[in-house]
Amino acid sequence: METRSQWGTRAGFILAAAGSAIGLGNIWRFPATAFENGGGAFMVPYLIALLTAGIPILIMEFTMGHRYRGSAPLTYKRMNKKSEWIGWWGVLVAFVISTYYSVIIAWAIMYSIFSFNLNWGSDTEGFLFGSYLETAAPGEFGGFVPGVLIPLIIVWLLVLGILYRGVKKGIEMANRIFIPLLVLVFLVIVIRAITLPGAVEGLNAFFTPDFSALADGQVWVAAYGQIFFSLSIAFAIMITYSSYLPKKSDITNNAFIVGFGNSSFELLCGIGVFSVLGFMAVQQGVGVNEVVAGGVGLAFVVFPQIINELPALNELFGFLFFISLVLAGLSSLISIIETYVAGLSDKFNISRQKAVIFGGGFAALVSLVFATRGGLNFLDAADYFINQFGVAFVGLVEVVLIAWVLRKLGELKEHANEISDIRLGGWWTFSLGVITPIVLGYTMYDLFRTNLMRLFETETGNYANYPDAFILYGGWFVAGGALVVGIIMALFKWRNASAASENETQNTGEAK
Template structure:
């Protein structure tokens, strides 16, 4: 019998899954997204989306990995040989994301050092783009930026070192350190944030509900989008992690813990972020809506501005904030990289060490592109297109294929119910067969019409006004390549021993 690595404890799995879900997006995407879509009222569609898409898909992917005991490609192959390409598509998407996600962690490492003497100065935007990144025009590569390249190498040494150590001694052990440390650090940040002058102004802006907004379909789409992108679902991670669970594992309970754990951290992040934004608004004597930002701008432009204005302990707060980004990023990057490490090991029957070296090493080399003067432009375009037309589209295909075409939900429901305290019923099947496909389908319709058809309306119809050629090869081509690579990988033969062949045939007979 083929032996497969396992988590040492249930807590180890939950910490790893939460570590994967809790990432940079929780800190810099959720607060701005909630504020822009009704403030406190946003929590109504957000909670509905969590219960009808986030947790149901988590349960589905946990069950898939647990039942078929393999990486995403192997899981889909064992479920139905014709669907292996979906697993590889997810792995390819994860591979692309890992190449630039690692660079953002490298920025955070640099900024944690810059914070010790506030070396970004008063013009934080100019420092980021001109002094730190030395940004050039879109499409140009330029030379390496040492302040990005050196910490990027450190990031990959840490991540690949953890993965070399294995599931129990590497991934589980790392998350037992990273996640508690992240929670402690961020709690300190939140406590300091809410005690700042003007913090209540920011929190009022964040929580004040605009109930009229929830009548807008766009707000509901935003809620589903936030849940979808936040939980690390639909690109191979949760399938891979759950394949290391012991046979008798409470799948449904685990999914609820991970789902609500991730959302709790998002709420905590919103309180911390808007506490300091309220302080910044008071200092500048402007309304909160004039200082709200999200994404890279929030983390590396707005927050340094706020830290400059702190009445005391500027350097310590800055260090803690960027350390929290590093911790959140590393736990997520480890999980992202594990997807293709596991896929390569399963497909080609190579050792974990070789899979880490080939897969992780290639990702590290490609990531050096983003450590150049033109890296931010490439990162921005690739991130947008691989998330929108990789993760979201992949999620739609995955759910429709499993729920509608393969009609696997009944079997997965029985498998999950066999070991879980919370038994699945019609709520789960209706969510996956009706609600999630409709919402994701509408999301994809909006995205394609906005990015493809509107491109021809004006010369600057592209995302962020980037040139046509740049968007084609760094946006659309990257998203398409992930799908093409996924299909191509499904046509390559599986390397296996006679023993593992016999086990696979026996398993497929049982499934039939």
């Protein structure tokens, strides 16, 4: 069997893992989520969620990848031959995400260019949905948008070029550039933001605690959800990355560094975002709560409005903000694509370069759907359903399988303790065996109940008031398709017979 690639240094792995975790959601999801769920008080359930779900799952996935030395499908197969489909399910979820995530990076590239002349004008919402994206009705394609298609091609050429070069010369080297540059750029943004008139009002709104919110179960669910989605866990990434670690690697320390590093950047994002939201609120003479937004609206509608109103250096501030989105997006996209590059290479015994061309090339073709005039609607539906019924559902199945069915927590804990400075104890097994399954189980129950109840209720009773048919094939079929195709992939015979047949005992010896 071909020698598995390895990270050049421990720092290279940590930067790559942190680069995967630190993505667009840190910048546009966390600040609004925290504000809407108790402000400063949200940090209490957030920290508890980090310590009882985020870092424990990170440790578990790091240990799985390191012990079984394979992509997610190969890792699950080596753990138990009947569980390979879960690895492919996670890989297919990653595949879907990569197809539209790349398009958002393309938007950010164009907006960084628009920043030079503030091309979005005064009506930033009208510019995004009309002049730029030329949004068509749900379910319609309407032809390509050149301003999306061209930067999208650039994104794919850049990312696939990096992946083609391999783990050490490609992924590690790219993250050594992207992550320090991202932190530096965002620090400049934050320093500028906190000096704006009204920044104090924004920060007060962000940090002022509403402790009554802690009695609301949905606030705790939101905290666990934020941690879960933010850390890139449960859809094959961290298993794949940790499989490239050297035999002697400190698993638990690495997990704590990545986990707290990601949360620190989220907090930095919250400070920057709410400083500029406070400025905007003061300029418009309204409360901060009236200008808070999240997601695409925050990044491509609200922020351009704020940039328009800055007293000086508008163009520079806008360029830095959108370049930070590009850097955060690229580091995450690289890790997402690596999951199916590694999976294809392991399963079909093909070179990394061929896996990049076939897997990445196919994803690039699929992403063209989101570069059309109807692409925004397809993106919105796919993102909602693949995240809610893909990532979270895979995580629930993963934890239940490992903790309850296969009962592997003891063996994984022993493996991690033998090579790590921070030893795992009852906290880790209780978190994964009890807390995480309960929280994720309740979250999935609530999501299924809510979405299934409104499916076909009325023509506009679905998510974002989309038509029933569009939600069915643009949302439910996408999420369900990831599972179905994952099962089908597991049915194919392994071309790499030595990898597939290698038993657990042999792997344990190799990993140690």
